[in-house]
Amino acid sequence: MNILRKLALSASVIALGCTSAMAADLTVGFSQIGSESGWRAAETSVTKQEAEKRGITLKFADAQQKQENQIKALRGFIAQGVDAILVAPVVATGWEDVLTEAKEANIPVILLDRGVDAPQDLYLTSVASDQVKEGRVAGEWLVKTVGDRPCKVVELQGTVGSTPAINRKKGFEEALAGHANITIARSQTGDFTRAKGKEVMEGFIKAENGGKDICAMYAHNDDMAVGGIQAIKDAGLKPGTDILVASIDAVPDIFAAMVAGEANATVELTPNMAGPAFDALDAFLKDGKAPEKFIITESKLYTPADNPQGEYDNRKGLGY
Ligand code: AHR
Numbered sequence: 001m002n003i004l005r006k007l008a009l010s011a012s013v014i015a016l017g018c019t020s021a022m023a024a025d026l027t028v029g030f031s032q033i034g035s036e037s038g039w040r041a042a043e044t045s046v047t048k049q050e051a052e053k054r055g056i057t058l059k060f061a062d063a064q065q066k067q068e069n070q071i072k073a074l075r076g077f078i079a080q081g082v083d084a085i086l087v088a089p090v091v092a093t094g095w096e097d098v099l100t101e102a103k104e105a106n107i108p109v110i111l112l113d114r115g116v117d118a119p120q121d122l123y124l125t126s127v128a129s130d131q132v133k134e135g136r137v138a139g140e141w142l143v144k145t146v147g148d149r150p151c152k153v154v155e156l157q158g159t160v161g162s163t164p165a166i167n168r169k170k171g172f173e174e175a176l177a178g179h180a181n182i183t184i185a186r187s188q189t190g191d192f193t194r195a196k197g198k199e200v201m202e203g204f205i206k207a208e209n210g211g212k213d214i215c216a217m218y219a220h221n222d223d224m225a226v227g228g229i230q231a232i233k234d235a236g237l238k239p240g241t242d243i244l245v246a247s248i249d250a251v252p253d254i255f256a257a258m259v260a261g262e263a264n265a266t267v268e269l270t271p272n273m274a275g276p277a278f279d280a281l282d283a284f285l286k287d288g289k290a291p292e293k294f295i296i297t298e299s300k301l302y303t304p305a306d307n308p309q310g311e312y313d314n315r316k317g318l319g320y
């Protein structure tokens with residue numbers, strides 16, 4: 001967006017008396033990773049709802065988990081001259097060229113839910129959780145729950161090279177530091193999917209005395225945890241009791257598992273990244289003021305003590 005276009009847009013926003021809930025005539029491209037998890041599906045539908053609420057035309061591109069598809073989509077959005085781009089980057093590296101192209105075309109880019117290894121001046125802002133904190137919250141819960149007992153943990157990691165996989169591992173390890181009784185015995189990627197989570201957990205169970213040596217399963221998202229819970233049940237063990245289950249996202253299915261006594265802790269990740277992103281974009285277009293570089297969403301811990309049935313019911317209708 002060049003300065004004349006931005007001024008024209010600002011003028012029309014003022015003339016129309018639009019509020020932040022009504023961005024005038026904006027076309028925004030959204031490159032979504034895919035649909036690997038319930039959380040991702042909810043983020044997609046919330047983004048569409050938030051755009052509609054504001055009268056924004058959203059051009060949606062599903063990258064089917066491939067960075068090359070995301071880069072193609074971004075180049076397509078640039079060629080079409082969209083007013084802004086939202087991107088949920090599947091992995092952290094490899095973005096510099098295309099972000100530079102967007103910058104040269106004066107199209108602001110907003111990162112949603114994951115980060116990139118690229119200079120910060122190549123994007124307007126990033127709306128995401130503190131992913132290190134998410135891992136730390138899950139780890140602190142485990143430390144508190146296990147006390148002095150020896151505890152072998154198995155870890156289901158997210159997509160290799162993605163910031164949530166890197167940071168949720170880091171935060172969890174930070175929480176465990178100094179607690180020599182708790183060790184991460186095995187750690188492997190389950191790519192944030194239910195099917196892979198189940199498959200990887202089956203392997204861990206086989207390798208750990210039919211699962212009898214495992215004290216806790218830590219999954220970087222709830223979908224992998226739900227897959228892992230199935231593997232634990234298939235092995236004749238009780239998830240939530242024989243093997244503690246901690247994960248991240250707070251999707252309805254993990255609350256259903258808590259109600260059934262099969263999950264012990266989850267850290268909430270809001271699927272509403274687009275609301276704060278559109279608000280930041282709106283303010284930027286109105287007065288040209290750059291938003292905070294990092295807009296951080298909350299990371300709240302939920303356990304079976306937090307009315308899991310109510311939390312399940314609250315999340316209905318969000319597109320999970
Ligand atoms: O980047 C956020 C993560 O990506 C969510 O925790 C996970 O469910 C998704 O696939």
